[in-house]
Amino acid sequence: MADARSMTPAPAAAATAPAAGPSLLRGITLLTVAAVIVLPLVLPSTTLAAEILIFAMAALACNLLLGYTGLLSFGQGIFFGGGAYVASLLMIHLGAGLFTALVGAMVFGAAVAAVVGALAIRRTGIYFVMLTLAFSQMAYFVAYTLSDWTGGDNGLLDVPRPPVAIAGATLVDLSDPAVYYAFVAVLFVAVFVAARRIIHSPFGSTLVAIRENEGRAAALGYDTRQFKILAFSLSGAITGLAGALYAMLLNFAPLSNIELVMSEHILIMTIIGGTGSLFGSILGAAGIVLLGDLLSAVWPRWMMLLGIVLIGVVIFMRGGLWGGVESLYDTIRARRAHRRTAP
Amino acid sequence: MANVYVFQVLNGLGLGMIYFLISVGLTIIFGLLNFVNFAHGAFFLLGSYLCYTTVAWTGNFWLSLIAGPLVVGALAWVAERVLIVRVYHLPHTFHILITLGIALIIQESAIMIWGPVGKSVPVPELLQGVVRFGNFAYPQYRLFLIVFSAVIGLLLWLLLERTKFGALVRAGSENPEQVALLGTNIFRLFSLTFALGVALAGVAGVLSAPLRGAHPFIGTEVLGLAFVVVVIGGMGSFSGALVGGLLVGLVQSLMTSIWPQGASLMIYGAMAAVILLRPYGLFGRA
Numbered sequence: 001m002a003d004a005r006s007m008t009p010a011p012a013a014a015a016t017a018p019a020a021g022p023s024l025l026r027g028i029t030l031l032t033v034a035a036v037i038v039l040p041l042v043l044p045s046t047t048l049a050a051e052i053l054i055f056a057m058a059a060l061a062c063n064l065l066l067g068y069t070g071l072l073s074f075g076q077g078i079f080f081g082g083g084a085y086v087a088s089l090l091m092i093h094l095g096a097g098l099f100t101a102l103v104g105a106m107v108f109g110a111a112v113a114a115v116v117g118a119l120a121i122r123r124t125g126i127y128f129v130m131l132t133l134a135f136s137q138m139a140y141f142v143a144y145t146l147s148d149w150t151g152g153d154n155g156l157l158d159v160p161r162p163p164v165a166i167a168g169a170t171l172v173d174l175s176d177p178a179v180y181y182a183f184v185a186v187l188f189v190a191v192f193v194a195a196r197r198i199i200h201s202p203f204g205s206t207l208v209a210i211r212e213n214e215g216r217a218a219a220l221g222y223d224t225r226q227f228k229i230l231a232f233s234l235s236g237a238i239t240g241l242a243g244a245l246y247a248m249l250l251n252f253a254p255l256s257n258i259e260l261v262m263s264e265h266i267l268i269m270t271i272i273g274g275t276g277s278l279f280g281s282i283l284g285a286a287g288i289v290l291l292g293d294l295l296s297a298v299w300p301r302w303m304m305l306l307g308i309v310l311i312g313v314v315i316f317m318r319g320g321l322w323g324g325v326e327s328l329y330d331t332i333r334a335r336r337a338h339r340r341t342a343p
Numbered sequence: 344m345a346n347v348y349v350f351q352v353l354n355g356l357g358l359g360m361i362y363f364l365i366s367v368g369l370t371i372i373f374g375l376l377n378f379v380n381f382a383h384g385a386f387f388l389l390g391s392y393l394c395y396t397t398v399a400w401t402g403n404f405w406l407s408l409i410a411g412p413l414v415v416g417a418l419a420w421v422a423e424r425v426l427i428v429r430v431y432h433l434p435h436t437f438h439i440l441i442t443l444g445i446a447l448i449i450q451e452s453a454i455m456i457w458g459p460v461g462k463s464v465p466v467p468e469l470l471q472g473v474v475r476f477g478n479f480a481y482p483q484y485r486l487f488l489i490v491f492s493a494v495i496g497l498l499l500w501l502l503l504e505r506t507k508f509g510a511l512v513r514a515g516s517e518n519p520e521q522v523a524l525l526g527t528n529i530f531r532l533f534s535l536t537f538a539l540g541v542a543l544a545g546v547a548g549v550l551s552a553p554l555r556g557a558h559p560f561i562g563t564e565v566l567g568l569a570f571v572v573v574v575i576g577g578m579g580s581f582s583g584a585l586v587g588g589l590l591v592g593l594v595q596s597l598m599t600s601i602w603p604q605g606a607s608l609m610i611y612g613a614m615a616a617v618i619l620l621r622p623y624g625l626f627g628r629a
Contacts, residue, residue, distance in 0.1 A: 072436050119619065126379055126435045127618050130574055134615040137567055141608045260563060264443065271440060301455050307447030314441040315429055 028279055032192050035282060036185045046181040047249065048293055053181075053188045054246045056285035059269040060195055060278055061238035066267070067275030068199060069231045070211030075116050075132040076239055076266045078139040079109040081258025083240030084247035085143065085150055088159040098162045098174075102244050109240020110233040117232025121225060136260050143258045155254035159247045174248075184245055191238055195278055198234070207231055239266075268306060272313055274320025283321040346479050351596050357485045357554075359592025360492035361547050365565060366572035367499065367584040368543030374579025375516040375536055378431060379438040382422075384566030385446035386541045390415050390548020391557035392453055395462045398552075404467035408549050415545030420538040427537065428530065446562060454559045461558035488550055495546060500581060512536050544569075571614040577624025586626060 040049040058080055065071040083105035090096035090104045120131040143150045150156055161180065164172040174180045198204050209217040210224050218224050247253040256262060265288075273284020288306065295302035317324050369383045390411045397407035422445055430437045470484040503509035515522045515532050523529040548557075555561075572591050576583020591610055598606035617624060 072439065119615070123618055123622060126578070127574075127622055129435070129439065130570060131615055131618050133567065133570065134611045134618070137611040138608055138615070141604045141611070145604045145608070260567065268443070301451040304448050304451035304455075307444040307451065310444035310447065311426060311441055314437050314444070315426065318437075 028277070029193060029196065032279060032282065033189060035286075036189055039286075040178065040181050043290075046177045048289070050177070050181045050184045050249050051246075052282075052286045052289045053184050054242050054249065055266070055269060055289055056282045057188055057191055057242040057245070058239050058266045059273060059281035059285045060192065061235040061242070062266050062270040063273075063275055063278060063281045064195065064199075064207075064238075065231055065235045066270055067277075067280075068204065068211065069207045069228060071121070071228065071231070072129055072267070073120070073132045073232075073235075074129060074260065074263045074267070075113075075120070075136045075139075076235070077258050077260060077263035078116065078136055079113050079236040079239035080243040080246070080262055080266065081143065081253075081255075082112055082139065083109045083243030084253040084257045085156065085243075086240070087244030088156050088247050088253045089149060091160050091162060092156075092158070096162075098164055101162070101248075102241060105240040105244035106237040107240075109243070110237035113232040113236020113239075114229055116236075117229045118225075121228045121232075132263075133260070136263050140255075140258050140260065143255060150253070150255065153255055155252055155256075156247075157252060159251050159253055161248040161251060180249065184249075187241070187245070191241070192278065195238070199278070203227070203230075268310060272306075272309055272320055274322030274324075276319050276326070277322045280320050280322030283325075287321065348597075349479065350481065351600070352593065353481055353485065353489075355593035355596030356589065357488045357592070358596055359589035360489050360496075361551050361588075362568060362572050362592050363496060363585050363588030364492055364547035364550070365544050365569045366576070366588050367496065367581060368540035368547075369569050370573045370576070370579055370581065370584045371503075371543075372537055372540040373573065375512055376431070376533055377516070378427065378537070379435045379442070380537075380541070381439050381442040381566060382445040382449065383442075383541065383544050383569055384562035384564070385449035386415050386419060387544040387548040387551075387565045387569075388453060388557065388559070388562040389418070389449055390545035391464075391552040391555075391561070392457050392462070392548075393545070394549040394552035395457070395464050395557045398464055404464075404553070407552075408546070411549040412542040412545040415548070416538040416542030419541035420534055423534045423537040428534070431533075446566075450559060450562055457557070457559070459559060461556050463556040464552040466553045484553060488554075492550065495543075496585065499543070503581070508535075568610070571610050573624075574614050575617050575624060577626045580624060580626045583624050583626030587624075 036053065039052060040046045043049045043052075058076065061079075062073065062076050065073050086108040087101040087105040090101045096104065116132065116135050120128050120135070123131060144152055147153070161174050163170040163174055164183065172179060172183070174183055199207075206217065206222055206227055209220075209222070210227055214224050217227075243257060246257070269284040269288050270281055271284070272287060273282070274280030291302060291305065295305070313320055319326065365383065365387055369380060372378050372380050372383075393411040393414055394404070394407040397410055398404055426441060426445070427438075430441050466482075466484045470482075470487050472483050473480040474483055474486055503512065511522060511527055511532055515527070515529055519529050522532075568591060572584060572587035574587075575590065576585070576587030594610060595603075595606045598609070
């Protein structure tokens with residue numbers, strides 16, 4: 001069961017998280033809301049800010065599996081790319097509205113993730129990882145083969161961005177990037193708050209119990225299989241939503257959305273951000289999207305830096321960026337306490 | 344008409360032997376060190392590029408066949424000493440992450456050095472002709488590839504099964520403390536094993552360069568296929584890597600003219616099916 005516990009890089013953070021008082025919970029949520037408001041103000045473009053939140057959503061979903069359930073999935077690209085395709089196809093071929101498209105992507109993501117999850121969790125450790133990798137590759141080749149639907153290598157072009165509408169009456173037109181950012185931000189905060197509530201519910205505690213010691217959780221009478229599949233569905237739904245929002249942002253659903261590299265990318269954001277806390281996923285996504293945006297023009301090979309950071313995180317800072325922030329906070333507090341008690 | 348099939352079967356064997364060389368390195372590292380190397384495809388890529396550079400500088404392919412694996416093996420040895428030795432004791436997840444980082448660094452360095460567009464490598468002059476059997480002709484280089492890989496495979500088997508080094512490595516994988524107590528530097532043994540496994544990916548990279556050239560993004564594809572082979576054959580199984588490699592090579596070669604994406608779908612489907620139905624592979628030990 002070593003691998004079930006594999007991503008517990010910040011045991012202290014993980015252990016205290018479920019027991020954290022309501023004030024700290026509210027603190028993190030406030031921090032998230034603040035981050036969402038500040039992002040577009042400090043960044044050069046709202047499109048970039050929207051991209052950050054979309055990938056933060058995908059990383060957060062990955063974190064639910066990796067950080068809280070102990071499942072390293074190379075299949076996140078299936079749900080991301082799948083969500084993008086389903087939302088786009090619903091809008092293009094059936095003239096679906098915004099909410100139908102987004103809900104469609106979420107339902108598709110959840111359903112595919114349930115199937116992938118149900119099969120993959122039949123094995124543990126490296127074999128589990130290999131299964132998610134195999135499914136990821138299969139999904140890519142299916143998307144490539146169905147080029148009449150997906151556009152194959154060229155991607156799916158002319159993806160619309162319909163307005164927020166009720167019964168055909170347009171309420172908010174999303175074609176302005178700033179307005180679209182606000183829309184994504186509202187969805188992001190909703191997903192974040194929901195994910196936090198789920199993590200701190202008995203369901204979330206059971207997931208952590210499975211991560212820590214699956215045998216014990218099973219011995220206590222929990223059907224760990226069912227819990228893992230549910231965690232997968234949840235992750236798939238959120239990732240599918242992120243994929244759909246990304247397609248609307250770009251007005252385009254490229255094949256690269258569903259490639260193995262996308263799964264790796266989401267995974268790396270999650271790990272660099274830190275798996276001990278959901279807020280870490282925001283840090284990871286923001287850090288990497290920003291790094292890419294700032295550096296790609298100056299230094300096209302900035303991904304090398306990502307490799308170096310990844311190695312650094314594995315060797316020196318297994319809690320990721322958020323783990324670093326936390327231990328810094330702890331050190332400062334300990335020093336202050338020490339100063340106060342010192343004569 | 345039958346000649347077309349013979350041609351494709353031979354192509355499949357050649358491709359399969361390349362897959363065997365890549366995968367046997369991966370499987371040795373997994374079987375003996377219990378380490379999951381996600382940088383294996385990147386080291387293959389490096390082998391191909393080293394072949395390109397050596398041929399471009401000296402015009403000598405044979406030199407690249409020696410220099411390529413040596414350089415790749417040496418880099419792997421350094422990576423093992425500096426980074427990987429720190430994570431052996433951690434769960435597989437960390438093996439995957441750290442080697443993913445190494446793979447990214449190698450891939451991006453390759454693009455920095457050799458540019459984002461692939462390079463092609465000429466077939467060595469000595470092997471540019473064809474071999475004729477009656478009215479059937481087959482490229483010499485592809486035949487050489489099959490024979491050379493088979494020889495390497497045989498030597499490797501002898502090394503692992505019939506020499507003291509092989510015995511030590513196998514003993515070390517069973518019980519490292521015991522071997523260390525008997526006076527062997529177990530860390531050096533592990534470093535050498537890792538370098539050897541990765542050097543095999545380097546050999547495969549060099550051998551495949553005259554056929555497929557060197558491309559910066561081939562690492563991920565090769566890694567995926569290597570894992571398919573290793574999983575189908577059973578992780579840690581030497582003969583499994585051979586049979587798995589040939590199987591994947593033949594399927595790819597026979598499907599190229601019919602439905603190439605279908606080949607990949609089948610291959611990855613087979614991988615999933617093997618893990619679900621026969622988790623220790625067709626040849627692995629439970």
